[in-house]
Structure formats: structure tokens, C-alpha cells
Amino acid sequence: MTERPASDEQLLRAHAAGDPDAFAELVRRHRDRLWSVALRTLGDREEAADAVQDALLSAHRAAGRFRGDSAVTTWLHRIVVNACLDRVRRRQAHPTVPLPDGTRYPDQDTTGVPGREPAAPPVDHDTALVVREALAQLPIEQRAALVLVDLQGYSVAEVAEILGVAEGTVKSRCARGRTRLAVLLGHLRPPTGDLAHGNQPEGRSVTSQSAQATQEGGR
């Protein structure tokens, strides 16, 4: 029996070198956090399971191409988040009708996950449920940033690396997402316009878009 490498990178290298158990150990270490990111980002248990599986299969195959430019956990998160973003974008490009039998969205009591499209305002006072539903209404870019920063506790710099964007962009997405959530959760009076609808992830005015452009170009 071979001795288990200690670090994530050693495990990944061992996997690439043919160790049949190394990747499973790597997954065991990080699966809960990756799952949490996918679940919170997608808001749907089955979608999250599919995304995590697809992502980890990709990582499994691509291990030999890992260059070590970032931490293994950052690399894994990047693949999972990208899988989630791709799923949401595909869903938006090819919308499907809600399922009549509800099999796609398991019972909330057992999964802790609300349906993607709540048909009515929450009837109970479960704060977590209300927050999850509000989070699900955000544009996906803002949601992903907030999940990583405010829910998972990653630094802005780490999230910028995971998402492949500038730190200023992460800050902007988080700040605008928090503002939208503030309106949705009743912490802030609704402004005029469509802020609460969340259809424009990067801003809704010429002024703010130019600010965004400044951040993107200047960092």
C-alpha cells in the first residue's frame, strides 16, 4: 500500500501519475464545500449534483494539465463554479417549463433547497428560506460572487481568482448583489426602476456602467 500524499497538490500529482485512490481522497476533502457552492449557486439539488459531478469528472481528466498556478482547491472551485454558471446560462438560453410532477425539486424539508421558481411568496417565517429565495433571484454573476464571499467566506482575491475576474469586479458584484438583496429582504426601500428584478448584473445606468468599465480596465 502506498503512503498517502499529504497536500492537495501532491494528491493531484499522484492521481495524474496513476494512483487510483488519490483523487477520491482529494474529493473527500473538499466535496462538502464544493457541494455547498454548487447548491447555493444553483438553488437546486439535482442541478447541483449534476454540476459537481460534471466538474469533478473534468478535473479528474484534466489533472495532468494542472499547472500549479493556483491552489488545488481554487482550481476545483473554479471548475465547479464554471459548471454552475454554464448550467444557468444554458437554462436561460433554453428555458424549460416547470415540471408538473415536481420530481426535479425534492422536498425542501429533506434537502434544504428551495425550488428554482417559487410560485408564491414564502408562507412561513423561516429567515434562511427567505434569504435563499431572494438569493435565487439575483443575476447569476452576483449570486456566485456572494455565495463565495459572504456564504463561503473566501476573500475577494480568492474569488477573483476562482471567477477569473478583477477584484474590483468581485467587489462590485457583491455590493450590487447585496443592495438588490437588501431591497428583496426589506432592508431597503425599493428604488424606482427595475433594480429588484436583477436583470442587469453589471448595472443599469450609464454612470454605473462607466464605473464598471473603469474597474475592469484599471485592475
Add this chain to the structure above:
Amino acid sequence: MSSRHEVDLDLLADYIGGALDGTPQQATVERLIADDPAWARAYAETSAAMDAVRADLNALGADRDRMPADVVDRLAAALTPVPHDEGARVVPLAARRQRWVRRLAPVAVAASLLISVGVGAAVLRPDGAREDAGGAGFTGGSGEVVENPAPAMGAPGAADAEGGKPGTRGGAGSPGAFSERDAAAAPPIIATGTDYTRGTLSQLTAAVINARAKAPAPPGAPGASTRVPQQLQRLTDPAALSACLAAITGTRATRAGSVQLVDLARFEGSPAVVVLLTDAVWVSGPACGLPGPDTRFSTQGG
């Protein structure tokens, strides 16, 4: 008192969130907050509201999610058969021929098992005698057949991390290799045990089906064939399944290569052959191929 400049909530959020630090807009917003009561009020309210939201999100994040046991199992099953060499393992032809015999006697259609099925004129050849008719989804050239236990995975997002295009089908370049058309005519056959509905079919893709597929059981082990409903056992015979697929594709007047994946599963509670085509999902009953397609449902309304 009216505001000289309408409050731009996005810009204000950017300022509060630190996104404008070091940019010309930072000073602009600072001036607006200092000089304009509406901006000052909005700044105070928004700052407090964002703090409240952050607290809500932190509380939500403190409720740690653990990957559910069934997802852990599914993930382990999906990863176990995938070797490290880009998800494909090379199987010598001779060994593969022997394995065909083992797997197909008496019956073993396992999840993620690629079976060579030629659609239309092509015929399943478990003895491997006609490899160019679609022996497996991949070829490594030089007479080697490459078998991929996780076929057609979309690998969404992975390209960004890997700098490549994972999930794309490789192979087909060397003499004797399958052409793209042949590869397309060799759909993987799986048995996920899923009970599909009209709703879930509309979302079906090869990646989705594969994601639901359980680990392939070793030849002869319990579990592989038991996932194939009893009424569909007939269709585990390559000739029967080939006739079924030919009936389906013949009905649709489509070319042979349109079959992407076959799941011997259930539909609305009844045993059904669920066929993923390039542009639709087709559901046939146990009588598929005798001689018609025994159509139960199609996402194209067939």
C-alpha cells in the same frame, strides 16, 4: 429638498463595497454624499442595509451543507471507473472481443457500458468483427479501441480551468479509426433505472443521463442487469435493439447517426427505451422493433 443628482444605487453600492477605490468615481461619489442630502441619506440607508444583508448571508453560510450520501455515492460511482488518462482507457481489441462475450452472455447491459450499435444498416457485432461499424465511442488508432466509461460528458466550465476542451470526443484520425459519422452511430447504452416523465425528458441531455448513471457493475455481478426492466431484457440483445433503433430512426426519416444515447429505463412508470437523438428524445415501449417503434412519447410530438 430635491436632489441635484438622482441617486444611482449601483454606483453607490460600488462605492460602499470598495469597488471604486482608487478610481475617479470614488471622489465623485464622496463629493455627492458630502454635498447632496439625498445622496447622504441614501448612503446611510444603503450602508446599513448592506450590513444587514451581509449578516443574513453570513448566517446562511454558517449553516454548513454536507454533500448528501446519495450524491456522494453517485460521485464515487462516476469517478471510480474513470482512469486518469483523460477519461479513457485503452483496451486491446482481443481483450475487448473476449469481454463482449462475457458481457453479453446471458445479458449485461450496465450503466456507462458502451455497446457497439450500428443504427440503420449497421448491425451490432459483439464479436468485434466489424469494428468500423462502431465498436465504441473512441479509437486510439493502431487497432486499439478506446473505451470511455463516461461518454459524452459536457464538462461544462472545465475548459476555462484546463485551457482545453474537455468532454469533446477524441480519436478518429489514424488509419482504421472510426469516422465522426461512425462514432456518432455508436451510441452508448446505459441502464440508469430512472423513471422519466414528460417534464424530465424535456431537459434530457447525454450529460444528464450519464450523470444519473450508476457505476457499471462488473460483468456478471448483480445490479447491472437488474437495472434493466424485465420487459426490456429482449432489447439487451444487440440485434433486437438495433431493429428497435432502426424502427425509430426510420420513423423519423433521419440519418443513422442521430442516436446519441440509449437508456433502458422507465417512462411514467412503465418500462421504456429512452433514446436521446440529436434533436429530440424518443420513448418506445418493450415492443420496439417488432417491427414498429412502439412509440410511447417523443419530445417532437411523435
